[in-house]
Amino acid sequence: MTTTRTPDTLRRILDYSSRADPYPLYAELRRTPVARQEDGSYVVSTYRALMDLLHDPHLSSDVRNLSRPMEAAESRTTPPFINMDPPEHDRLRRMAMRHFGPPHTPGLVAGMEGDLTATVSGLIDGFAGREEIDIVDDFAYPFPVTVICHLLGVPREDEPRFRVWVNDIVDSIDYDPRTDPKEKLDKGVQARVDLHRYLGGLLEQRHGRPGGEDLLSRLANDDGPDGRMTDEEIVATANLLLIAGHETTVNLITNGMLTLLRHPQVLRRLRDEPDLVVPLVEELLRYEPPVHIIPWRAAYSDITVDGTVIPKGSQIMLMLASGSRDPDRFHDPDRFDPDRRDNQHLGFGSGIHLCFGGPLARLEAQIALTGLVRRLDHPRLAADPPPYRRSPVLRGPIHLNVQQGQGAQ
């Protein structure tokens, strides 16, 4: 069960130097599907073991069930439902979902298509006459942020304020006390407090004003079967959606453009066959997913997975991106194949915490990539690989410079 190699493998994966291509290391990791680390935590890397665990009711998302409590960045604020277990998780997710999709609010996402297309067009209009574009700063970041702000009811012009907080929070997600300066954690904790206070202020203005279309207004004045969320719960939920609703989508769009530029024949096909974009985005979620790792889950009681017993209280790291490249599940997994069938990837997780924003994220990425390939003029990568963000968890390029136009060729 225990190997001496895998702890090194994990450390190498987390190390920044492997950010551009962690996949060979994942293959190494999969030789021990459930690997105990020196510190007593477990790393899970095969598709089957991941699926089993994600559907196992003994797996907890509540930090309090870790026998060695982490210095969690959430400690000073109410946790969002992504860090809760049933029945509270189910109740809060249900209450939020009521305003976000079927059966209570069907057609919300589909109804946004026009707005999303217009936002994308507007951003691409701005590329006219420019020889070099940063897909991240000029496009993949502003697009989903505009969308999630609109949905939540957060003023777009406040973006410079919360961008700092969101960055600090995302940085602290994979805080490792052995290697990281304490400051990284402290910044995350403070950013959460600041973001909570900011969202609390917005919520304050919504009370007693039913009829507002944005999510904050709806949550503040909801009278569904589960009653109303407390203010703390609304703020925690809005906080979660704000972070989950843009960091990840930025990476999906950017990874998408990068992958297309590395596979020019697919890029050309996408221009001629617009419907290809649907399976193509699924394949991206498998092949270059925005979320590589669920950094921790807790064993609520002893869990047997793939013949290994994980003792109660253990910390478990779920290597989603490794599972989606598992050759025991996916034929020729390192090939980018938009025609792949039966593509049950782990890009959005699985089980009760399955991504809540999947339908929105898919639509955003589909519209974004369609717009880019249709309108960029002979796009080429300025550097391959591009520079990456530090995080091994939410992994993606920090900039993706693309040159366009015949002249530069």
Place this chain on the structure above:
Amino acid sequence: MTSAENLQAFKRDGRIVVVGASLAGLRAAEALRTEGFTGSLTMIGDESGEPYDRPPLSKQVLTGWVPADGTTLPRRRDVDAEWLLGVPAGGLDLATNRVRLTDGREIPFDRVLISTGVRARPWFVESEAALEGVFVVRTREHAEGLQRALSAGPSRVLVIGAGFTGSEIASICRERDIPVTVAELAPAPLVGALGAMIGEVASDLQRAHGVDLRCGVKVTRLEGDAQGRFRRAHFDDGSTIDADVAVVALGGIRNTDWLTGSGLAAGPWGIACDTGCRALTLDGLVTDDVFAAGDVARCPNPVYEYRLISLEHWANAVEQAEIAAHNMVSGQADRWPHLSLPVFWSIQFGVNIKSVGVPTFADEVVVAQGSVADRRFVAAYGYQGRVTAAVSFNNAKWLDHYRQLIETAAPFPPPCPTPDQPADMKPVPVDFPGPQLLAQGATVVVTGHDPGERRVTAAQQHHR
């Protein structure tokens, strides 16, 4: 079919006949083509239209949300078959390999798939069953008639039998604000399938939604008026109830009558098969050219001590159809066994009920997760200390985990606590009503003495 050459020739231009052109029949036909069968394919069905889906007939069709003719099954591919619809098969001759239609036509085959499913068990007094306002629900015509009757605003609907179909229909009545009485001989709804504990939950659910639920009673007579319209029902306790619509939901009868005399192990229990969906003869020997799939088939399942199990589940029909199709065009060494666990779902009174495994194969049951009071829970079923089934109410996301517990014969009750576990998790006896089939008497008799002479013959079938 012994050699590979024969098999290739059969795949190229053999003759396959499918009897029963509904869910299992259609999916098998599609799978046969996908498997590369290019020979002739004949679909025999006694219903006249295109194959359609039945689950909506007691759900969306009765609310009026989906029209009765709007449940046509989506085609997965072109099947290029000859469709002989509107005439039932009346017999199967295995000496000459022919299916006989009731209009006298004879259809020869090299291999045959039987997927004739189940029909609704009719009300036991024919003249009462014929009253206007008395319904069963198995076909699209039935559902259309019942939906029309419900739209006419009946003063009350009587549902006889509180299994899944009866309970779903009662739920639709409440959704449409129609007063409804449910009569059930057992002590509670759904007990036959899920046992007493869930039965009690189902009782509460029905009553909370305003159903007039009467358990432990038997309907003895349906009374009509001078115009032949149903008006009143009589119970065995002497009471009566006035209603304009009666829905007889007393389960199904397997469509095997047409196989009498064929030499196959076919009877009220279905058609006995091996796990590869090959039918058995009356003697219990496996045949090579006769296959069965869907509601009519009765297959052994190794997880349940190889007992023969008949299921009336949508997913089972699809899976068996695919297995049967594969095996019909494969050599002995490449055959697949049908080993997946049964899954079933139902929607009633705002609750999504889902099950995995065989709940009747159990002696104890325990609420393993969630809360019965909130009607969000998973109940695990155990047989002699191992998990054999699970049922969820509004909690289906966990069932994959229980599937795995069943497949690995995990201990019952599940020993490890989960975050969302009831404080007083204690197994209770599962408590099913006695085995109903025993009441039907012998279906076969064994004759002969020497091993070379021993034979099984079908017993006279008593009609109830």
